[in-house]
Amino acid sequence: MLSGSPGPRSTRAILLLLLCPLLAAGAASSADLNEAWLAIANSHPKDALRKLDESDPARAVQLARAVALMAQQSATDDNVRAAEKIFVELATGNDEPADEAAYLQARLYQLHYVQPDYAKAAELYQALAQRHPRSHWAQLGLVKLALLKLYVVPDTTAAGSDRLAPAEALLAQISDPLLQRDLNLQIGQAGVALKQPLARFLPHLVAADRVGGITATAREDLIVQIGVLSMRAGDWAQAKKYFERYLVEFPNNVRAYDVKLNLDDAIRHLAKRAGS
Amino acid sequence: MSVKRHRRRIGVVVLGLAYALAVWWVFTRSTPLIQQRPVTIRFAHWQIERGPPDGIAAAIKRYEELNPRVHVEQLLIPGATVYPQWMRSNLAGGTGPDLMEWGSWLAGQRDIPARYFTPLTAELAKPNPYNKGTSQEGIPWEKTFHDNLLVPRRDSPEPGQIYAVTISEATVRLFCNIKLLQQCTGSTAAPTSFDDLRKIIARIEDYARRTRQPIHALAGSGDNGLWIAESLFSAPLMGVSRSIDDKGYLYTYNRDVLAAYLEGRWSYGSPAVSAGLRLVREVTGAMKPGFLQLHRDDAMLEFFRGEAVFIYTGTWDATSLRRMAPFTVVPMRLPNVLPSDPEVGRYIIGIGGEGQGETSVAMYLNRYSEHKAEALDFLKFLTSVPGNQLFTDASLWLPSVNGVKLPEEIKDFRNYQLGHSFGQAPYDIIGSEVNGEWKRHFYQLVGEQGSVKQFATALDEVMPVAIRTDLQNEMRNTLLLVKPQDALIVANAEMATATPTDGHYRERQLEMEAGQTMSEGLALQMKLVLDTTTIGKR
Numbered sequence: 148m149l150s151g152s153p154g155p156r157s158t159r160a161i162l163l164l165l166l167c168p169l170l171a172a173g174a175a176s177s178a179d180l181n182e183a184w185l186a187i188a189n190s191h192p193k194d195a196l197r198k199l200d201e202s203d204p205a206r207a208v209q210l211a212r213a214v215a216l217m218a219q220q221s222a223t224d225d226n227v228r229a230a231e232k233i234f235v236e237l238a239t240g241n242d243e244p245a246d247e248a249a250y251l252q253a254r255l256y257q258l259h260y261v262q263p264d265y266a267k268a269a270e271l272y273q274a275l276a277q278r279h280p281r282s283h284w285a286q287l288g289l290v291k292l293a294l295l296k297l298y299v300v301p302d303t304t305a306a307g308s309d310r311l312a313p314a315e316a317l318l319a320q321i322s323d324p325l326l327q328r329d330l331n332l333q334i335g336q337a338g339v340a341l342k343q344p345l346a347r348f349l350p351h352l353v354a355a356d357r358v359g360g361i362t363a364t365a366r367e368d369l370i371v372q373i374g375v376l377s378m379r380a381g382d383w384a385q386a387k388k389y390f391e392r393y394l395v396e397f398p399n400n401v402r403a404y405d406v407k408l409n410l411d412d413a414i415r416h417l418a419k420r421a422g423s
Numbered sequence: 424m425s426v427k428r429h430r431r432r433i434g435v436v437v438l439g440l441a442y443a444l445a446v447w448w449v450f451t452r453s454t455p456l457i458q459q460r461p462v463t464i465r466f467a468h469w470q471i472e473r474g475p476p477d478g479i480a481a482a483i484k485r486y487e488e489l490n491p492r493v494h495v496e497q498l499l500i501p502g503a504t505v506y507p508q509w510m511r512s513n514l515a516g517g518t519g520p521d522l523m524e525w526g527s528w529l530a531g532q533r534d535i536p537a538r539y540f541t542p543l544t545a546e547l548a549k550p551n552p553y554n555k556g557t558s559q560e561g562i563p564w565e566k567t568f569h570d571n572l573l574v575p576r577r578d579s580p581e582p583g584q585i586y587a588v589t590i591s592e593a594t595v596r597l598f599c600n601i602k603l604l605q606q607c608t609g610s611t612a613a614p615t616s617f618d619d620l621r622k623i624i625a626r627i628e629d630y631a632r633r634t635r636q637p638i639h640a641l642a643g644s645g646d647n648g649l650w651i652a653e654s655l656f657s658a659p660l661m662g663v664s665r666s667i668d669d670k671g672y673l674y675t676y677n678r679d680v681l682a683a684y685l686e687g688r689w690s691y692g693s694p695a696v697s698a699g700l701r702l703v704r705e706v707t708g709a710m711k712p713g714f715l716q717l718h719r720d721d722a723m724l725e726f727f728r729g730e731a732v733f734i735y736t737g738t739w740d741a742t743s744l745r746r747m748a749p750f751t752v753v754p755m756r757l758p759n760v761l762p763s764d765p766e767v768g769r770y771i772i773g774i775g776g777e778g779q780g781e782t783s784v785a786m787y788l789n790r791y792s793e794h795k796a797e798a799l800d801f802l803k804f805l806t807s808v809p810g811n812q813l814f815t816d817a818s819l820w821l822p823s824v825n826g827v828k829l830p831e832e833i834k835d836f837r838n839y840q841l842g843h844s845f846g847q848a849p850y851d852i853i854g855s856e857v858n859g860e861w862k863r864h865f866y867q868l869v870g871e872q873g874s875v876k877q878f879a880t881a882l883d884e885v886m887p888v889a890i891r892t893d894l895q896n897e898m899r900n901t902l903l904l905v906k907p908q909d910a911l912i913v914a915n916a917e918m919a920t921a922t923p924t925d926g927h928y929r930e931r932q933l934e935m936e937a938g939q940t941m942s943e944g945l946a947l948q949m950k951l952v953l954d955t956t957t958i959g960k961r
Contacts, residue, residue: 181921187914188928190790190907211917218910243920247913254909258902283916290940298947325933329940339670340948362544362934365582365941368672375671399570401844404776405673 183211192218209233210244217251217259227259243282249275250284257291265299276320286323290330293317297337310341311348328358332369345380352376353385367397371406378413383420387413460487460494464798465520467510469502470784474742475591478818482810486801493797507532514539519789521798525587526785527578528848530855533896537904541790542584545930546799547572553807558826564588564803568823570782577676577847578785580904582945583938588806589782590814592821594836595650595737596754598744603732607631607638613753617655617702617760624709627732642731643710644722648869649851649862651706651735651757656699656849658760659770663695664845675846677853678949681894684886685956691882696850698767700868700875702760707869715866723747738836742819745832756840776842782823854893860885887959898949901942908939 179198186194195215199208213233219226234255237248253271256264272292276285293314301310311334318330332355338348352373355361361369374389390410394403466479476499483495498520500506507529513519514535525535547565554560559567568589575587604623605611607630614620624640631638641651664675667683675683683689689696707714711725719736726734727748734744735757744752762771786805792798804810811824821829821836829837847853851861860882868878912935919928 181918184914184917184921187910188918188931190911192910207917210913214910214913218907222906247916251909251913258906258909287936291943294940294943294947298951325937329937333940333944336670336944336948340951342669360937362548362583363579363581363585364576367576368582368670368674371673372671375668375673379671397571399780400573401776401781402673404841405843405845409673 180207180211183215187211187215187218190218192216192220206237206240206242206244210237210248213237213248214251217255222259224261227255231255246275246279246282246284249278250288253288253291257295265295269295269300280320281322283323286321286326289317289321290326290333293330294333297333297341309343309347311338311343324358325360328355328360331355331358332361332365345376349373349376349380367393367400367402370396371402374406374409374413378409383413383416387417461492462794462797463494463496464522464792464794464801465496465498466522466786466801467498467500467520468524468784468786469500469506470524470591470739471499471501472739472743473746474818474820475784475814478814478816478820479590479805481813481817482805483801485813486804486810489804490797490800493801495801510535514789517791519791521789521792521794522786522802523789524784525787528852530858533855534900534903536578536586536787537580537900539790540586540787541795542579542581542586543588543788543799544584544934545927547585547588551803551807553804553810554826557808559808559824564806567808567825568782568806569780569825570823573781574783575785580900580942581938582941583934587785587787588802589785589823590805590811591782591784591818592780592823592836593738593783594777594780594839595654595735595757596741596836597757598726598734598736598741599753599755600726600729600732600748601751601753603638603729603750607732611753613755614758616758616764617658618764618766620758621705624706628709637711637730639711639725639731640709640733641706642722642726642734643707643714644717644719645715646719647722647735648707648710648714650737652703653849653851654735654757655702655706655760656851657846658702658775659695659698659767660850661775661843661845662770662772663689663693665772668845673845677847678894678897678945680846680850680853681857681890681897682949682952684890685894685952685958687956687958691850691879691886695770697875697879698770699849700878701767704868704873704875705766712870715869738821738833741833741836745819754835756838759840759842772843774840774842776844777839780821780837780839784823854890854896856889856892856896857886860889888961889959891953891959894949894953898946898953901946901949905939905942905946908935912936912939 183195183198186192186198192215195211199212199215201212203209210233213230216226216233217230231252234248234252237244238252239245249271253268253275256271257268269292272288275282275288276292279285296313296317297310301313314330314334314337318327318334321327321330331351335348335352335355338351352369356369356373370389370393374386374393377383377386377389387410390406390413393406394410397403468475468479470476476497479497483497486495487493500509510519510523510525511532519539525532525540527533548563550561551559551564551567554562554567565572565585569592572585572587572589574589575585579586599613601611608623608626614623627638627640641647664680667679667688668675670679691697691700719740722731722734722736723740723743725731729750741754759774760767760771762768762773764771786802788795788798788802805814806824808824808826811822811827814820815822815827816830819830819833821833850857852858864878864881864885867873867881868875912932915928915932915935919925919932922928
């Protein structure tokens, strides 16, 4: 009866047949999830929500749902709150979705709620970095936290009136070279905006440039900027190097005329220094 | 005889077969005999002057020969008043064309790229496949443009991204009815400085008075008046822009100029800015009274009638001028205001430059296009050496791409003035609100009732609020792009994990992370200025 009898064989077959749709559904669920992410990546969050089963408890599905909710147009605090509820639940885990959720929860407070709460966002970035300091999302969060500390929630207890020091402290915690580059660039730009001494922020701009990969106008601006600021700091050799590079990379730009004049100036100063 | 009958029989059989084939086709197929193409992409622009529609049509014809699957439809939408509304309503309604022209100066449309267009940066880093066998083969697409896409880079909503490619190049010129110039002044020599032009204008006015002819030095309209005003106004502003260039860019973006006004570092009453207004007043005085109420077509007619010696317009009108004027038209450069100028020279830091030309007619890819790949492919063809050559030859507009041969008629347009160039825009078009106030009060500058002092005072009363609003809008537009990127970044990261062999998603994720941080930094810098200044606060 247990082995070789036709009864159990047919039962197994029936069971298999019954399982097939379930297996197919499982496979489709993963395909649906990818389609949902693709829809979000293509700025169609409503399509993503249609593809996702609200009652599916899988963490990856819930993350996609929350992301689609926060991306909906028009953005309302109700949608953001619904997304946050899911992020909070997911963030208690110990996996990649947990870090993504914790990061995105901080973003909601910084950008997505109609009334931003920068202090709360800063607190959440900090907490994520303490929990999983090596996670990409924690590291990206540190870049955002540094921006907040530079402009909107200055850390007045750290290093007196030095507005760049708190961001530099966070920079030291970042190991991803691309994120280091992005934060170096931001510290450099903040140095200008916050009227800090040149010597404090120019090295950050040079460090950002060394990593490379900065594109479009940002690249062109940075090359001229390092040249001009180096000149203002009296570092004529560095100024010359960057002006020459600009003229090789952007010979037809409207700025090329002034860059050429500045290069001539730098060469004159270097020659004078060599002569004396 | 039998051969003749045989031929006739063959003819009847062939005719019968053709008829049968036609009947079969009509009853079994719903499509025309010539197969309809499965993909149609729509390409919208406002360049309805003589030239560009022909140039684009020529490129489309060749592209469709090369790509039998794709049909490209050219949509010509009149610019000044219709295009902005048409663009916004179609984009908002989800019926926007696949490719469309956009310009940062379109009032109230600054948010469009962030909302509806998609960046082309990654594609621009690769060579354009349609350049195979040309001088541009193997060169990254971005580097094949004559100016490396200066304007799309400058107008990008994200500093790390490029959103458009250009198909032409334009500049502004003083087009001269050379016979009339000779008649009025006894010479055909082009002016070499603004002071020179000043003297020519005086001689033309004298001639018109003496002969009682309705001749003016400059063909007048609100459009042409504003174009020449912008060119001259910029001259003394270069020194002001240089003085506020804290970042060391050797260039000031509109947001920097707006911020500097709120910090009290310049005003319309500042001596250098007022010197620019003085030049504007002077030159618009050479146009007929009431020019502000007229449009560019009216100025063209005035010029064609022989009632104006010069018309100041862009090379976009050159084909129309050449084809329609009943006299010889000679393009000249608007002469520079020099440091030696007797009136405003002390505010001039040197010769103003045009760079090496700025490419224009920037075309953007609709983020929601259903045929992104095909639309992008058409853009690549249109901006390849062969595609852009077809456009140039048929339109007589300058090409945007290196390696395209210039037709004889337009060679002179590439004769650019080298010199200083410090700003994204003269201070009348640094923002929509600013431009609105400028236009509203412009009558206080020109004509017998107008004066520099009156205009500058009026502007400094209304501009604080306008400038603060424009800076707030710049900040909001920057954030418009930053906010949705959070979801896009995570989605691309997830797709990168799900499809590890496809590097595209990881590349896009990292590119967006970098761009988003830069944009956020910019927005926070603008917020800092708005929070720490009081000018224009209500």
